[in-house]
Amino acid sequence: MIESFLTWLGNTDWSIRLLESFWVWPLVESTHTLSIAFFVGLAMMMDLRLMGLTFGKIRVSDFTGPSLQLVRIGFAITTITGIVIFYSNPLRYWHNIFFRFKLLLLVLAGLNIWFFHGRIHKKVAEWDLDTPPPSAARWAGAVSFASWSFIVIAGRLIAYNWFDCDIMQFHEHGPEGLLGAFHAFVYEGAGCPTFLAE
Numbered sequence: 488m489i490e491s492f493l494t495w496l497g498n499t500d501w502s503i504r505l506l507e508s509f510w511v512w513p514l515v516e517s518t519h520t521l522s523i524a525f526f527v528g529l530a531m532m533m534d535l536r537l538m539g540l541t542f543g544k545i546r547v548s549d550f551t552g553p554s555l556q557l558v559r560i561g562f563a564i565t566t567i568t569g570i571v572i573f574y575s576n577p578l579r580y581w582h583n584i585f586f587r588f589k590l591l592l593l594v595l596a597g598l599n600i601w602f603f604h605g606r607i608h609k610k611v612a613e614w615d616l617d618t619p620p621p622s623a624a625r626w627a628g629a630v631s632f633a634s635w636s637f638i639v640i641a642g643r644l645i646a647y648n649w650f651d652c653d654i655m656q657f658h659e660h661g662p663e664g665l666l667g668a669f670h671a672f673v674y675e676g677a678g679c680p681t682f683l684a685e
């Protein structure tokens with residue numbers, strides 16, 4: 488089902504034009520990277536404050552108040568450009584283990600944001616200048632910092648085709664032992680059997 492939809496999507500005129508474009512694709516990718524630097528950079532500053540590692544003299548609300556709007560704008564631009572890049576080659580990205588890992592991490596980062604703003608940040612006035620902040624806030628900062636770090640690493644690794652299905656198939660009966668197990672995990676995790684069966 489999803490295979491045939493992504494195959495159809497990748498064969499649409501605009502998807503082919505985008506992938507073959509000389510300037511548009513690189514500009515969209517550059518905007519994706521620039522907006523990441525902007526919002527992930529700001530988010531990580533906030534996480535360091537929440538973890539009580541730095542900026543201890545600045546109220547948490549002075550951090551979260553003004554910068555939250557900017558983070559939201561950066562996140563929106565990153566998500567839109569990410570979806571446009573995905574549209575340029577949907578089947579390849581859908582079967583890319585790093586892309587799948589990144590989507591899982593985006594869900595984790597989203598749940599952490601929802602829990603932090605829905606629960607912990609509601610009472611920020613009670614712990615605004617506490618050093619260190621309460622453990623729930625420190626944990627939220629740590630989970631956020633870790634998830635954005637791994638999202639950026641996974642995003643960067645998408646471009647490398649080492650684990651793409653059409654490469655992996657030549658190693659189907661790959662190495663033994665732990666490496667073999669990792670190989671099999673990636674092969675299954677990227678949905679290669681389905682992709683190669685098509």
Ligand code: HEM
Binds near residue numbers: 527562586640
């Ligand atoms: C919102 C948080 C996101 C962050 C922090 C993020 C981070 C990154 C990073 C660091 C890269 C590597 C850029 C480079 O190589 O210069 C990347 C690439 C990519 N991202 Fe995202 N991304 C996000 C959201 C998305 C979304 C929502 C999608 C699509 C649904 C997406 C699709 C992609 C794709 C397809 C690439 C690979 C481009 C290539 O072939 O090199 N990203 N992302």
